[in-house]
Amino acid sequence: MQTQRISSPHLKPPIQVTDIMKGVIYALIPGIAVMFWLYGWSFIINIFIAISSALIFEAIALYLRQRPVKIYLYDGSALLTAILIALAIPTLVPWWIVVLGSFFAIVMTKQLYGGLGYNVFNPAMVAYAILLISFPEQMSILWQNISNEGQSLNLIDSINFKFFNELPADISIDAITSATPLDSIKTILSSGAATVSELKSQSFDNNIYGVIAGSNVEWINLAFLAGGLWMIYTKLITWHIPVSMLLSLLICSLLLGYGIDSDLHPSPLFHLFTGASMLGAFFIATDPVSASTTPKGKIVFGAGIGCLIYAIRTWGGYPDAIAFAVILMNITVPVIDYYTQPRVYGHDK
Amino acid sequence: MSDSKSSKDNQPTKSEVYKNISFQGLWKNNPVLVQMLGLCPLLAVSNTVINALGLGLATMLVLVISNACVSSIRHIVRQDVRLPVFVLIIASAVTITELSMKAWFFELYQILGIFIPLIVTNCAIVARAESFASKNSILPSIYDGLMMGLGFTLVLVTLGAIREIIGMGTLFSHVELMFGEQSSWVTLQLFDDYQGFLLAILPPGAFIGLALILATKNYIEIKNKKTKKLSFESNQEVEP
Numbered sequence: 001m002q003t004q005r006i007s008s009p010h011l012k013p014p015i016q017v018t019d020i021m022k023g024v025i026y027a028l029i030p031g032i033a034v035m036f037w038l039y040g041w042s043f044i045i046n047i048f049i050a051i052s053s054a055l056i057f058e059a060i061a062l063y064l065r066q067r068p069v070k071i072y073l074y075d076g077s078a079l080l081t082a083i084l085i086a087l088a089i090p091t092l093v094p095w096w097i098v099v100l101g102s103f104f105a106i107v108m109t110k111q112l113y114g115g116l117g118y119n120v121f122n123p124a125m126v127a128y129a130i131l132l133i134s135f136p137e138q139m140s141i142l143w144q145n146i147s148n149e150g151q152s153l154n155l156i157d158s159i160n161f162k163f164f165n166e167l168p169a170d171i172s173i174d175a176i177t178s179a180t181p182l183d184s185i186k187t188i189l190s191s192g193a194a195t196v197s198e199l200k201s202q203s204f205d206n207n208i209y210g211v212i213a214g215s216n217v218e219w220i221n222l223a224f225l226a227g228g229l230w231m232i233y234t235k236l237i238t239w240h241i242p243v244s245m246l247l248s249l250l251i252c253s254l255l256l257g258y259g260i261d262s263d264l265h266p267s268p269l270f271h272l273f274t275g276a277s278m279l280g281a282f283f284i285a286t287d288p289v290s291a292s293t294t295p296k297g298k299i300v301f302g303a304g305i306g307c308l309i310y311a312i313r314t315w316g317g318y319p320d321a322i323a324f325a326v327i328l329m330n331i332t333v334p335v336i337d338y339y340t341q342p343r344v345y346g347h348d349k
Numbered sequence: 350m351s352d353s354k355s356s357k358d359n360q361p362t363k364s365e366v367y368k369n370i371s372f373q374g375l376w377k378n379n380p381v382l383v384q385m386l387g388l389c390p391l392l393a394v395s396n397t398v399i400n401a402l403g404l405g406l407a408t409m410l411v412l413v414i415s416n417a418c419v420s421s422i423r424h425i426v427r428q429d430v431r432l433p434v435f436v437l438i439i440a441s442a443v444t445i446t447e448l449s450m451k452a453w454f455f456e457l458y459q460i461l462g463i464f465i466p467l468i469v470t471n472c473a474i475v476a477r478a479e480s481f482a483s484k485n486s487i488l489p490s491i492y493d494g495l496m497m498g499l500g501f502t503l504v505l506v507t508l509g510a511i512r513e514i515i516g517m518g519t520l521f522s523h524v525e526l527m528f529g530e531q532s533s534w535v536t537l538q539l540f541d542d543y544q545g546f547l548l549a550i551l552p553p554g555a556f557i558g559l560a561l562i563l564a565t566k567n568y569i570e571i572k573n574k575k576t577k578k579l580s581f582e583s584n585q586e587v588e589p
Contacts, residue, residue, distance in 0.1 A: 108557075130548055130553075133547060133553075134547045134548040135546075138544075
């Protein structure tokens, strides 16, 4: 044992990958708790399936690539990816869809590109996009009904449904599933069945608009916002990406929708607090590997995601847009980074 | 180009020449796996085995016709205008193929659509005309076209089979488009109640599937090289 001589500069030891991942997972806890409260056990089962399959795939891939399995397995990155997959996919999907998601995230998107730090795309979002494209039916209708009158499944029933596709006799699949608020509000508004103000004025029990952004989904987003703010406070992430992303989403929805006709387009606040906006802004777009790394670049990157989210949500055919927006902006990261390199001290631009 | 390996010291016999041509076309110099040519139609129509087979056979026919024609006029055509002449020959061959498919396999022709006329842009064909047919006599050229076409078709069918099995859980679906109604018993339903995996049918499935086939080919090559190095034979076939 050697004693360490301590002299200036008294810098802190560099922050490790494990610490970052741990911090991000802690910050997800409020959101997970709210989602558990709303969705019940099927959501927790998804998390467990995703984590265990992701760790197994990670271990196999690392073994095949002849890398130290233990070090990389315990760095928490696969764990975080798995949790993000479970947060993104519908809660009632069968177990093999979750396993397939972990496979595409860990093996195809991360390990085949060279492991942590080399992946061009955000693993969790690629997995989500692949699942959405491959299984459009399961991935869009199996969202659990979280409006106020829906039935829900207990632990045993959820396991039975996920693994054996069996429901209790007195519950039908239609009773426990429903379109997401974002989806149904989009359908209602585009078909002209009701205007925004009519949606807002519905009674509490069957009000899909909720208080600001879709019944109950807004609480999930608030919880993720809290976790995200804590991450900025503890300097796990910088403010650039979330702020620019949410701001551009706000501006786009204000200029292109709400500002033109406030009866046909939901308010900017709706866009900020519906779907996976907050999860995307603080936890997905800020992925240190696949996001832009320069301060200016981060702002461009976030702004691009915000615009794309609004465009895909409004004119696209898929339920939510975070995954596609993030993947599309991941492609542009090398260019953004190249043109936004900060001036090195002592050098001309 | 190692197509015509003939040196003064040991003139290869006829059977050796043909053997070498087959080996080059099917494995060593496979148009898809090694030269990476003609990937556009390959990726686009390999979603079922029958589509793949249709395009593969059409390409093979074009290769044989164009190789035969190019080889037979190789002494007449001047060097400076050879490429336009090749292109004209290939375009005519493609038109012949297209019209005959329209006549006899109309439904398959409709499914393959634009990719039949687009065979004309398949670089594998003009590459064989330039690098083999314009330098060799007619019979080896025809055989080369056949083998290159077969190599192309085999990869196409393999990819088609992978994508069809994973994507739809069937094999040889729509076989009647090619071989008539009485052959429809060939279609296999591999899994009951298979829900389908759309990714394999969509373009990403083509890229992932082709990458897997390429990786397998390279893996076999590397393994072969290792065993060759281990056995201390003086093997004249080893090339850098």
